[in-house]
Amino acid sequence: MILVVAGPTASGKSELCCLLAKRLNTEIISADSMAVYRGMDIGTAKPVQCMKEIKHHLVDEVDPGVVFDARMFEERALRAVEDLLRRKKIPLVCGGSYLYLQVLLYGIEDTPPPDWKLRERLYLIARRRGNLWLYQKLLVVDPLYAGKISPNDLRRVVRALEVFLQTGRPFSSFHRWSSPRFQCLCFYLKRSRSVLAERIAQRAQLMIQQGLVEEVRRLMQMGLENFLTSQQAIGYKELIPYLKGEITLSDAVNNIIRNTLQYAKRQMRWFSKQGWIEVDMDALGTEGALSFILEKLKEAGIYPDVSAHGSQG
Template structure:
């Protein structure tokens, strides 16, 4: 199928726990569509409960891409993720179906959908920042990043040492803020963006409910199994929300209740950063999460594009 005849891409974005995945599933069932996730942690095998990975039933209902792609001990860059996700989008569109790109990370959504070239790397500069990471830990290094580039700090989880180091490396190499170094948006595909809006109190409540469900579903046991296979030393995957606090609990460094509460608090802070990132993007068409006409609006938009 020629590029001109291929369906446009639909993006569904918003903070964690806002209902993006459930919405995307309903949209995909209402039209000939497949879901391409941009949650980098769902692409790791075995990280199911903590990442709210689509279950087997949902994956049978609608074809999902970028799920269970890599082992947890593999370091995966944004560029590697971008290239694999674009392959999935190209495959979906090439078969005449609509690709629903779903995610809460503004950087990963932009990397997949836009012409976003990343600066090169310098081994010495990176080694210096990695040494600093080992010395002070990810949260303290995140504070240092925030002092230099608050916008970059908003886009990166406090426990994701690898991405914090990368941002600091880019800032040192370019002499510019990490986020400011990103180019003016230019889409790779014809795309329309929808955002899921939810007020803060409701979102906070849903985050707490989600974490409680994670615990009831066996999240601690999931992390225990991953730890037995070397997960604690995983360069990227171990930085996922919730996994660090549980690893601390398993190491006897905090109580299980403290780990659960830290997961709630960290997730709420991350959701704030997600909201601030997406609200800067004027291309996003926002709808309330409980808007009864949301699915129909997306389907109608896809039909027009």
């Protein structure tokens, strides 16, 4: 049995999972596609204090700029799950990268190795005709996968088209959708759009106060500008024009908020279709959500002594 606690960015996953991991005496497996990178701490909202107390798998795995894809995540996450199960601990998966969650729960068939010449041609087409033109081609050959990603997520658009051109099969056909490979209990942390928008705006301002500008400047000095401008790097790519003197800091922060909201909406659409147990974070708050999840675990026979423990926090 594995436990999944997921939801959109800024929904309160990290705090809740930290409390839950303490109560269950377990470790956290992160399903966050940007938290895998070392040195990208503020912009990815890594739970630094919790990481000192609870072991986090799939965080700080590789240096920025190094390719880390869904297949690599699957392999390492499965090793973490197996290790925890072997030690009689409940694997607690925490995150919002729905493609990573899909891969972990449902698996993915072996896809062909990268064809770098083909990939470069696709990127060249995107530069000449625009991301949207390439995305529209993906909509024709693989509408299922195209519907799960942003038209501006060029890296994933190119990879999906690359696989299709190599194999003649839609990229989505490599995903196994029938049933989860594990027995799992999955929770979706739900927030109203208005509350989530407020939390995202507050978090963006807090990140600036914590030194996000300096973090981005340091990464740029390491020669990582191209990596930071990828569609995934929300919170980083928006500050590069500011550091180049092209826009104001206020404009950059507004762009972070806007792009984060757009990503959160895509996350919410995906999670709302999964049929997972919904946790109303607006109504329950963190402590109430903790009690709610522990009660569900008790009902499932996973945590039968929940009533014997006092609230921690």
